[in-house]
Amino acid sequence: MARKPRNGPASDPELLILSSLASGPKHGYAIMTDIETFADVSLGAGTLYTAISRLVDKKLIAPQTSAGRQRPYALTAQGARSLAEQLHDMRRVAAIALRRLRPA
Amino acid sequence: MRYHDSIVRSLLRLYPAAWRREYGPELADLLSHRPLGFGVVINVAWNAARQRVRDAEPAVRLGGVVMLIILTGVIWNIAAPGFGGRGVAAVIQDSSKTLPTIVVTALASDLYVLTLIACGCWTHLRRGASVQQCGIAAVRLGAIAGVPVMIVGVLMLVGIVDLRVVGPGESATGGLGLTFTYYTTRAHTPSVLAVLTAPLFRLPESWIWGMVGGQIGRAIRRRRHEAYAPN
Numbered sequence: 001m002a003r004k005p006r007n008g009p010a011s012d013p014e015l016l017i018l019s020s021l022a023s024g025p026k027h028g029y030a031i032m033t034d035i036e037t038f039a040d041v042s043l044g045a046g047t048l049y050t051a052i053s054r055l056v057d058k059k060l061i062a063p064q065t066s067a068g069r070q071r072p073y074a075l076t077a078q079g080a081r082s083l084a085e086q087l088h089d090m091r092r093v094a095a096i097a098l099r100r101l102r103p104a
Numbered sequence: 105m106r107y108h109d110s111i112v113r114s115l116l117r118l119y120p121a122a123w124r125r126e127y128g129p130e131l132a133d134l135l136s137h138r139p140l141g142f143g144v145v146i147n148v149a150w151n152a153a154r155q156r157v158r159d160a161e162p163a164v165r166l167g168g169v170v171m172l173i174i175l176t177g178v179i180w181n182i183a184a185p186g187f188g189g190r191g192v193a194a195v196i197q198d199s200s201k202t203l204p205t206i207v208v209t210a211l212a213s214d215l216y217v218l219t220l221i222a223c224g225c226w227t228h229l230r231r232g233a234s235v236q237q238c239g240i241a242a243v244r245l246g247a248i249a250g251v252p253v254m255i256v257g258v259l260m261l262v263g264i265v266d267l268r269v270v271g272p273g274e275s276a277t278g279g280l281g282l283t284f285t286y287y288t289t290r291a292h293t294p295s296v297l298a299v300l301t302a303p304l305f306r307l308p309e310s311w312i313w314g315m316v317g318g319q320i321g322r323a324i325r326r327r328r329h330e331a332y333a334p335n
């Protein structure tokens with residue numbers, strides 16, 4: 001059963017793919033199931049491969065050689081830096097917002 | 105299973121050929137291991153359309169936008185000539201020159217000239233195209249943009265659409281069947297050939313404006329190189 005994607009920065013397909021690949025190289029199907037597990041977001045096959053091709057163009061991920069039809073993708077050094085920057089920014093904004101939400 | 109495979113193949117054909125060569129086998133493999141529901145088909149088709157827009161040349165993208173504006177005017181002109189006929193629906197108008205006798209309103213505007221310059225500039229910056237190629241890109245833009253008017257011309261030629269000439273103070277309502285209304289201030293009836301060829305007369309000028317855009321693109325690129333060059 002496909003789950004409806006939630007809105008917000010944490011459901012951005014590119015961020016989710018980079019986060020999934022942070023634990024090591026994966027092929028498309030493994031990325032999709034991993035994202036469903038850790039983020040509770042179901043990416044459509046078209047959305048997944050559109051985001052993958054965009055990340056490859058930006059040199060944030062790179063395809064690995066494989067004998068099968070599914071190629072694994074791995075984070076590049078630039079991709080790891082970009083992911084870390086995005087997550088730090090999100091953590092900073094989240095910390096400020098949560099502090100402001102706390103009753104005085 | 106064969107039905108499933110044929111749908112997957114059809115969906116993959118929606119993507120640009122270069123993208124399909126690179127990612128097609130993987131996407132096909134992924135789709136073949138999941139049920140093909142309506143949502144999946146829509147998702148893949150929508151992303152294929154996005155990819156096509158992303159991969160399209162600037163001339164095709166900008167030409168498509170101008171074509172849609174003209175097409176809206178053509179549909180409005182035929183469907184509801186009585187409403188604001190001298191605005192968007194006035195697709196063609198009198199020319200101030202001897203030849204052509206009529207011009208496509210949208211293609212005669214200053215905004216269109218800026219679009220042609222932008223097309224030339226964008227083509228150079230994106231592909232590093234020569235100034236001549238930027239001019240050709242602008243001509244391609246003009247050819248795409250003029251398609252709705254040329255279709256109207258063909259439909260007039262084969263007798264599917266009639267031409268109605270409306271002068272100052274006259275009403276554009278009435279008449280049976282498909283009628284294309286031409287608003288004139290000179291009580292002049294254009295020939296079918298004039299309608300059919302009206303967008304083509306703008307193409308040589310498009311070439312010049314595209315080259316101007318290409319030159320601007322070259323200047324921008326040179327500036328960028330100078331800004332990033334080591335001292």
